[in-house]
Amino acid sequence: MVTHVVVIGAGVYGAAVAAGLTRRGARVTVVDAGAPAGGTSGATFSWTNSCGKQPRAYHELSVAGMAAHRRLAAEATQDGWYHESGNLEWADGDVAGARLRAKVAGVLDYGYEARWLDRAEVLRLEPGMAQAELPPDGVAYFPREGWIDLPRLVGYLLATAVSGGAEVVRDDAVTGLETTAAEVRAVRLASGRRLPVAAVVNCAGPQAARVAELAGLVLPMRNTRGVLVQTSPAPVAVSRVVHAPRVHLRPDGDGRLLLHSPEIDGAARVADDGGFQVAPSAVERVVEAAVALYPGVRAASVRDVRVGERPIPDDGLPVLGRAAALANFHFAVSHSGATLCVHAGDLVAAEVLGEDRSEELAPFRFDRFNRYGGAGTGHNS
Incomplete structure (x- = not known):
C-alpha cells in the first residue's frame, strides 16, 4: 500500500482527497502556500449544480457530486455547509430565452429535476422579490441545486483528515518535485523541508499548471x-x-x-x-x-x-486521476469544485491507493491533452 501521500493544496479538493486517503489508512501531508481555503475556495459562488453541463459524463459526475454532498451532510457529526435550497433562473431577450429553454430541455432529457414557474409561484418561494422584476412566466426552477459554505466544508474535511493522522502544513509553498524513473520521489518546500513520498496529488487549483510543470508536465489552463x-x-x-x-x-x-x-x-x-x-x-x-x-x-x-x-482546464472539463507519464502523480483540478469535490476527491483518493476507478475517471484524465498537442512531458532529476 502507498505509505505517504503529499496533497498539494488545502482547498476543497485537497481537503476532500486528504479525508478520503486517511479514511483508507494512508499517511497524508497536506501542504499549501497560504491558509486552508484561503484561495479560490474562499472566494467562489459555490453553486452546486449540473445545469447544462456537457458532455454527458461531466453531467453524471456532477450529479454524483451533488449526491455525495447529501450523504456527507447526513452522516457528518457536524454540518452547516450544505444548503440544497434550489435555484431560480430566468432570461431577458429572445436569444437568452432560447438558450435557457434549450438548457432546461436538455437536463430534463437526462432525468434531472427542473420545472417552469410563473410569477406567482416564484413569489410564493421568494416573497421578498419585487414583482415588477419578474417575467409573468418562464422562470426555470431546479429544486435539487443549492450552495455550499466552502470554508466550513474545508474545515470539516481537514479536521477529519487530521483525526486520521494527517499533517497540514500552511504558508509553505512547493518549490520542487524530485522525479526519477518516471516517479515522484520527494516534494521540496520553500521552508527547506523535503518530504519523501509514495504519491503526490495536485490539488493546487489556479496554481495547478505551475505544480504540474515542476513534475515536467504541461497542464493547459485558462483560468x-x-x-x-x-x-x-x-x-x-x-x-x-x-x-x-x-x-x-x-x-x-x-x-x-x-x-x-x-x-x-x-x-x-x-x-x-x-x-x-x-x-x-x-x-x-x-x-x-x-x-x-x-x-x-x-x-x-x-x-x-x-x-x-x-481554475479552468483548457477544455473546460475536470482533470482527475493519475498521469500516465508519472504513475504516482495524480490530479484533482477543475472548475465547479464546489459541486464535484467530495465525490471526485474520493475517487482520486481511491485510485491513489490502488483501487480501480478507471470507469469513472477515464473521461477526465490528464493524458487527453496529448491528443491535441496541449501537453508534453519531461522529468526533473
Whole structure:
C-alpha cells in the first residue's frame, strides 16, 4: 500500500482527497502556500449544480457530486455547509430565452429535476422579490441545486483528515518535485523541508499548471477571475440561489448575501501590492441590481469584495486521476469544485491507493491533452 501521500493544496479538493486517503489508512501531508481555503475556495459562488453541463459524463459526475454532498451532510457529526435550497433562473431577450429553454430541455432529457414557474409561484418561494422584476412566466426552477459554505466544508474535511493522522502544513509553498524513473520521489518546500513520498496529488487549483510543470508536465489552463460582493446582514428573506439577468445572488449565512454578475468579473485589476482591486462603480451596479430585485437589500452595506481565480482546464472539463507519464502523480483540478469535490476527491483518493476507478475517471484524465498537442512531458532529476 502507498505509505505517504503529499496533497498539494488545502482547498476543497485537497481537503476532500486528504479525508478520503486517511479514511483508507494512508499517511497524508497536506501542504499549501497560504491558509486552508484561503484561495479560490474562499472566494467562489459555490453553486452546486449540473445545469447544462456537457458532455454527458461531466453531467453524471456532477450529479454524483451533488449526491455525495447529501450523504456527507447526513452522516457528518457536524454540518452547516450544505444548503440544497434550489435555484431560480430566468432570461431577458429572445436569444437568452432560447438558450435557457434549450438548457432546461436538455437536463430534463437526462432525468434531472427542473420545472417552469410563473410569477406567482416564484413569489410564493421568494416573497421578498419585487414583482415588477419578474417575467409573468418562464422562470426555470431546479429544486435539487443549492450552495455550499466552502470554508466550513474545508474545515470539516481537514479536521477529519487530521483525526486520521494527517499533517497540514500552511504558508509553505512547493518549490520542487524530485522525479526519477518516471516517479515522484520527494516534494521540496520553500521552508527547506523535503518530504519523501509514495504519491503526490495536485490539488493546487489556479496554481495547478505551475505544480504540474515542476513534475515536467504541461497542464493547459485558462483560468478566469471572479468577483463577489458580500453584504452585511440584510432584513430580506432570500432562501435560494437566484440567477436573474442582471445579478446572481444567494444567502451567505447569518443574514448576509453574496452577489455576483459576469459584468463585474472584468472590473478586477491587479493592484500595486499584487492583490486585486475592483472599481467601486462596478460594485455599486451589482448592488443596485440586487436592490431592484430584492428591495430589502437597500438596508445592507457592502461588507467585503472578494476576487478569486477560477481554475479552468483548457477544455473546460475536470482533470482527475493519475498521469500516465508519472504513475504516482495524480490530479484533482477543475472548475465547479464546489459541486464535484467530495465525490471526485474520493475517487482520486481511491485510485491513489490502488483501487480501480478507471470507469469513472477515464473521461477526465490528464493524458487527453496529448491528443491535441496541449501537453508534453519531461522529468526533473
